[in-house]
Amino acid sequence: MFMTRSACGAMGAGMNRLFLVAALPALALAMPAAGQGQPDTIERGTYVCELPGDAAGAVGIEQPQESFSIRSASRYSSVQGGGTYLRRGDRLTMTSGPRNGDSYQIVSRGFLRKIVNGQPSRLRCVRQGE
Structure with missing residues (x-):
């Protein structure tokens, strides 16, 4: 043929x-899936978490049980205990310890918003320094 x-x-x-x-x-x-990005870290320091206040009262209502500190490149500590975290793109996820599975959207440098049911919630965490 x-x-x-x-x-x-x-x-x-x-x-x-x-x-x-x-x-x-x-x-x-x-x-990698879109939006995941390369593993990275966030700035060391204490992240104070709060819910928005109202016009008649405080600007924010602190939630001490939600606050945490970044101590090294991939470790966090909180009142519940310590563990590890992973940052990929604009997402921070606690990967071990008592906060395992908690996720945060990185809004800007030193400003996070907790993810609840796949969406950014009202809870915000602001870096206060080392």
């Missing part, structure tokens, strides 16, 4: 498409 040049080209293009389709799952596994 002989193939014309155009038939060979069409077959080659089809093979290339087949290879690309077969390779897509492997490429997806090799690439």
Whole structure:
């Protein structure tokens, strides 16, 4: 059986498409999910957590049981105990210890918002220094 040049080209293009389709799952596994980013750290210091106040009272209502301190590159401490955390992009997640699973959106340098049910909540945590 002989193939014309155009038939060979069409077959080659089809093979290339087949290879690309077969390779897509492997490429997806090799690439981090969107928004995850590379592991990173946040600034050391104490993060005082509070709920918003009202116009007639305090600006914020401190929630001491929610506050924590970053002591080293990947360790935190709180009144409940200590553990490790992981930062990826704009998300901070406590990965061990009593706060394991707690997540925060990094709004700006030294300003976090706790994630509840997948959404940023009213609880905010502000860095107060080392």
